[in-house]
Amino acid sequence: GQQVMQIPQYQHVQEGEDFTTYCNSSTTLSNIQWYKQRPGGHPVFLIQLVKSGEVKKQKRLTFQFGEAKKNSSLHITATQTTDVGTYFCAALSYNQGGKLIFGQGTELSVKP
Amino acid sequence: GAGVSQSPSNKVTEKGKDVELRCDPISGHTALYWYRQSLGQGLEFLIYFQGNSAPDKSGLPSDRFSAERTGGSVSTLTIQRTQQEDSAVYLCASSLLAGVSDTQYFGPGTRLTVL
Numbered sequence: 001g002q003q004v005m006q007i008p009q010y011q012h013v014q015e016g017e018d019f020t021t022y023c024n025s026s027t028t029l030s031n032i033q034w035y036k037q038r039p040g041g042h043p044v045f046l047i048q049l050v051k052s053g054e055v056k057k058q059k060r061l062t063f064q065f066g067e068a069k070k071n072s073s074l075h076i077t078a079t080q081t082t083d084v085g086t087y088f089c090a091a092l093s094y095n096q097g098g099k100l101i102f103g104q105g106t107e108l109s110v111k112p
Numbered sequence: 113g114a115g116v117s118q119s120p121s122n123k124v125t126e127k128g129k130d131v132e133l134r135c136d137p138i139s140g141h142t143a144l145y146w147y148r149q150s151l152g153q154g155l156e157f158l159i160y161f162q163g164n165s166a167p168d169k170s171g172l173p174s175d176r177f178s179a180e181r182t183g184g185s186v187s188t189l190t191i192q193r194t195q196q197e198d199s200a201v202y203l204c205a206s207s208l209l210a211g212v213s214d215t216q217y218f219g220p221g222t223r224l225t226v227l
Contacts, residue, residue: 033215042203042218043155088155090216099168100145100207100216104154 004091006103014111019076021106023089030092032065032072033100038085046074079110116219118204124225125194133189133222137206145216146179146189147203155203161187194226 005024013019023032031050035043047056049065049072056063060083062075076083089103117136125131137144146158157171161181172178176194181187191198201223205216 035216042221043205043216044218045215048215086154099157099160102147102155102157107152 004089004101004103006089006106008106009104010107010109012109012111013079015081016078019079019083019108021074021087021089021108023072023074023091023103025070025091028069029072030069033090034063034072034074035088035090035102036085037088037105041085043088076108079108081110081112084108084110116204116206116217118202118219118222120222121220122223122225124227126227127196128193130190130192131194131224133191133202133224135187135189135204135206135219137185137187137204138208138217139185141206141208141217142184143207143209143214144181144187145205145207146187147205148173148200149203149221150200158189158202191224194224196226199224199226 007022011019031048033048034046036046037043047058047063049056049063052069053067054065060077064073066072072089074087086105086107088105090100092100116138119134123131142163144161148156148158159172159179160168163184176192179187179189189202201221203218203221205218207214207216
């Protein structure tokens with residue numbers, strides 16, 4: 001079935017540094033969603049991208065959807081300790097009954 | 113309700129016992145998912161219910177795991193003859209419509225510890 005690969009698995013940064021996580025698929029995606037899971041918490045929806053080449057921003061977070069709709073990225077500018085957590089991408093799988101397929105997640109730690 | 117609720121929040125059981133985990137999705141949500149998350153790991157898909165369709169059970173790790181969704185609402189995940197490797201957080205999520213660009217809302221999870 002469809003798989004969504006996410007890298008890196010872990011990222012440790014100094015507060016103020018930038019951070020990027022990437023999500024890749026071998027097949028064209030209809031859309032992609034991003035979730036954040038704080039330590040000890042549950043995943044919370046951040047954003048959805050639908051259009052080819054789409055870019056959306058939420059304060060210091062920038063989300064991109066590739067032109068071919070096969071990859072996506074989440075970039076955080078000037079990380080803060082509140083950004084700590086695991087970031088997951090997720091994509092809809094039409095050939096698996098509309099199931100949402102999650103990437104493995106990128107765990108971000110930020111040193112103050 | 114206001115969100116997805118799960119019970120119990122914590123469950124400690126002895127190896128070999130059966131456990132039942134409950135999920136109450138957001139009212140009106142047609143799609144319901146169960147995931148398992150081991151410490152520091154990603155989301156492992158277990159099972160997916162969509163309306164009245166047959167559930168997608170492709171993620172269940174063994175025949176000790178089963179789930180049902182009664183009346184298209186509440187779901188229970190049952191683990192029979194629990195093993196220590198079953199220890200994890202079990203997350204439930206629901207969405208209004210599946211097969212559409214729709215947000216998943218997660219419950220707080222049930223932390224299962226098998227001694």
